[in-house]
Each structure stands twice: as C-alpha cells, then as structure tokens.
Amino acid sequence: MTAEPAGRAPEGDGGTGAPDGKRGAGAPDGRSGTGAPGGTARLPGGFVVALNRHTRVIDGGRALLGGFPTRLVRLTPRARPLLADDRTVRVRDAASGVLADRLLDNGMAYPVVHDLPQNPDPRHTFVVPVHERAAQLDRLLTSIGPGQRVVVVDDGSRHADDIEDTAAKHGAQLVVLERNMGPAAARNAGLRLVRTPYVVFVDSDIVLPPETVPVLLRHFTDPKVGMAVPRITGLPTAAATGWIGRYEAARSSLDLGRDPAAVRPGTPVSWASTACSVARVDAMADGFDAAMRVGEDVDLCWRLIEDGWRVRYEPSVRAEHEHRVRFTDWMLRKAAYGTGAHPLAERHPELIAPAVLAPWAGALSLALLAQRRWSLPVAGAVCGVTTVRIARKLKGADHPVRLATRLTANGAVSALSQTGALLTRHWWPLAAVGCAVSPRIRRAVAVASVADVALEYRPGEVGLDPLRYAVARRLDDLAYGTGVWLSALKGRSTAALRPRLGSGKGASG
Secondary structure: OOEEEEEEOHHHOOOOOOOOOOOOOOOOOOOOOOOOOOOOOOOOOOOEEEEOOOOEEEHHHOEEEEOOOOEEEEEOOOOHHHOEOOOEEEOOOHHHHHHHHHHHHOOOEEEOHHHOOOOOOOOEEEEEEEOOOHHHHHHHHHHHOOOOEEEEEEEOOOOHHHHHHHHHHOOOEEEEEOOOOOHHHHHHHHHOOOOOOEEEEEOOOEEOOOOHHHHHHHHHHOOOEEEEEEEEEEOOOOHHHOHHHHHHHHHOOOOOOOOOEEOOOOOOOOOOOOOEEEEEHHHHOOOOOOOOOOOHHHHHHHHHHHOOOEEEEEEEEEEEEOOOOOHHHHHHHHHHHHOOHHHHHHHOOOOOOOOEEOHHHHHHHHHHHHOOOOHHHHHHHHHHHHHHHHHHHOOOOOOHHHHHHHHHHHHHHHHHHHHHHHHHHHOHHHHHHHHHHOHHHHHHHHHHHHHHHHHHOOOOOOOOOHHHHHHHHHHHHHHHHHHHHHHHHHHOOOHHHOOEEOOOOOOOO
8 A cells, every 4th residue: 555544533633613504506306316436536647636734744754644533644665755845746657646545535635726637528517596686697697708508597587587688698598497496406407408527506696707617627637526616705896895795705604715625524624605616417416405495505515425526625716706795684694504504404414513522522621611620620631631542543653742732732722612603603592591690601602702703813814803803703603593593493403503522524504
C-alpha cells in the first residue's frame, strides 16, 4: 500500500457541527438511490491534490495528521517522495493515484482545480426553476450568455406570460408546470429533458460569472465526483447596503467559506446549496425529493455521498445570490430553513443531530455548564485524561503529547462552540425559560451569545459594527431555531433537537 492509516484520534474532534439545514430545491417522488461510481475508477494523469490547511505533515514527512475525524496516516518510504514540497501530489502513475485518492477520501486534501486536466466532454445543460421573478430570470439568462442549452421551468407562475417572453428572448426551452410544485419538482422536470453528461442547476435569483461552470466541470475529471458547487456570495444591489444586507454578505447561510472541501456530514462543510450546482447526470437518478420544499439540497448531497459519490465545494469560483434583505422576508426565510430539520431527520436520522459530541466532550460541556466549584477541576481532569488517551494512539509519532494536547484543545473549542449553539440557536425556547429561573443558565447564555460573535467577527471582513452584527446574529439564530421547533412540533418528534454522543457522522441544523 502507498499510505498506511495508523488509526484515528476521534477523541480530539469533540464532534463537528454543521449545516443550517437551509435553502432547498426539490425532487421527484421516489427517493431511490443514485447510481454509484465505478469501484475501479482512478484519477487521471495530471490530476493534482494539495493538503488542506488542517492537515499537518509531521515526523519529518513520515506521517500526516488531519482529516475529519482526525486521523494519523503514516506514509511508506515509497509514498513520501510523492508528496512534493510536503503539500501536493500530482498523479503520474498508479502509486501517486492511490495516494491522491486516499488523501481525498480522508478529507486531508483537495483538488487544485486550476491545475486539473480539462474535462474531455464538458457538454452541459442549464436547468432554471422560476416562480414569478421574470426580471431576475432575465438577469440570470443574460449572465449565462447566448449559445447555451437552457431549460427554464415555470413553477406555476401567475404571470406566466412574462416568464414565457423572457425565456423566448434568450432562446431557452420552456417547461410550464400548471401549479406550484416547489423548486425540487421544478428542477426534476427540467432534469428529465437533459441529454448532456452534466446538468447545471441554477436559481433565478443568481448571477453567474462566466468562469464558474467551466472551472466546476474540471472537478469531474475525478470519476467519483457526482456534484460540484461554487461559493455563493451576495449580489451587490442598492438594497443590500442596509445592515441586514451587510450581515448576509458576511455570514450568509449559503456561503460555506473560503476553504475548498469535500462536502460530507460531520465536517465543517457538511452540506451544499443547489442554488447553483453542477451535477453528473448519471449520478442524479431520480433527482431531488419532490416531497421536500426546504432542505432538499441537503438531502440530495447526503444521498449522493451515501451512494459513494464525492461532492466538491470549490470557493475559487462563485455565484452571486440576491439575498433577502428586507427584515420580514429575511426572518421568514431563516425560519423556513429551520423547518427542513424534521424532514431531514426522517430521511437521515443518523446525520441530523444539532450537535455531535465525543463522550469526553459532552462531559466537559456539562461540567462547565454546572458552574460549580468542582467544574474547572473536573473539566481539567477530563481534558488531561483525553490528552493521555490520544497520545497513546499517536504512539510512535514525534512529540505525541504535544500533538495530543493540540487535538484536545481543538476538540474542547469545538464542543463548547456546539454547546453554545444549542443554547442560542436550536434550544433557545428552553434556554429562555431557563434564564427566567436560573442565574447559571443566564450566565451560560450570555457567555455563549458573546463568545460566538467574538470568535466570528472580523473588522476587516464585516462591513458592520460589532453591535449590529451581534443583533443580526442573534436574530438569525432566533428565526432558525423557531423553524426547527415548528418542524419538530409538526412532526411530533424531537429527533432534530437531540444532540448525539459519538465520533461518527453527524451534522447539525
């Protein structure tokens, strides 16, 4: 073997939270599995991967530490020279292909997309679901440009003539649904007409830069990639200059950050929006779950991954999204995202927990929440025991205690961050009741409310003062958490509200 996994150190993860369970699209009636990539599929020659910023080269280049969950991978003498400059691997033969593929599987590396080979068959069709919004549709189709295969699906618009005229103006094929079925069903109606290897799903409130789709198509030179998505940023408009617009520009629910990543439950990028996405048609099978009007994009991502496909997040290219910036619309949209929690819990009960904590991380959080004299000593003891256990798993590495201490610290921060999110977001109705009767809960909520703003706020990146940012952050949590509770009450289930102890898969709402 080219690379030898030396075992995981899951205790150091503390659990990883993740999606907002938001934005949706839709899908056909059946939830049958998608096709699976070939088991013998290999990365092509010239394919380049680079270690991500969370992966460390240790022991003088003899081992790698990283991934989600964290693991130690020892490199054989044959594999070490394949890691150029200690950070990149270029596929030149079977050995380098195996190493690159394993690094991708472990979440330790990402494809260097601009160095990847050109897709040999980049033919694609745009599928655009639209309900009313003829002006936004015109703006999107203008950004796509002439000469493209485009299917516009009118999802039961009352002003259908405006949609028809706009589609005809840009030479797009039009499909009309007699009644509003939701974006999932609309996308599926368009998907059924696609005859190209790839389909580009793009919402009508998107503006698409010309380089986005060609770059995303390069990811499909990896035969295991089923879908690739860009970074979704805010569309600059006059309305977006208000405080909500500036907050959304800094912390949109759809913006998954600056780091390229594999989309995978239980990782920092545990889902991806299909407001703009490129998918391999053979991987889509029945498409989206049409019974879902919210969260169908999360469901699709997770089904693709369960079937063995890779889903890539590529932030080097973007799609500009017209965020909701009117206060009422914004709050309602955030709450709507939360209502996808229960439908996702029904379909993916093992993935939807609002927090996933290793047992030691759960004990640490409970000890600190108790706010007793013994809390700090117990928390310290838990961290000390955990450090020793991880160090034993890292036996043979240089400086195992130092590495274990770092992993434990990272796990503690993750655990406390997830616990704070439970108090201020997913469990806020319970926390509000608790604040009325318990000074300890009031202190815990106050600390959690301030801590996440302090950790997230970057003066040079946020065009909003700290106070208004903090208010917007709390309103965001309030609206989303309300949606989760409404969803749970409607479904008569607490599945989407229950955290889980363990170090396996998981994704929070």
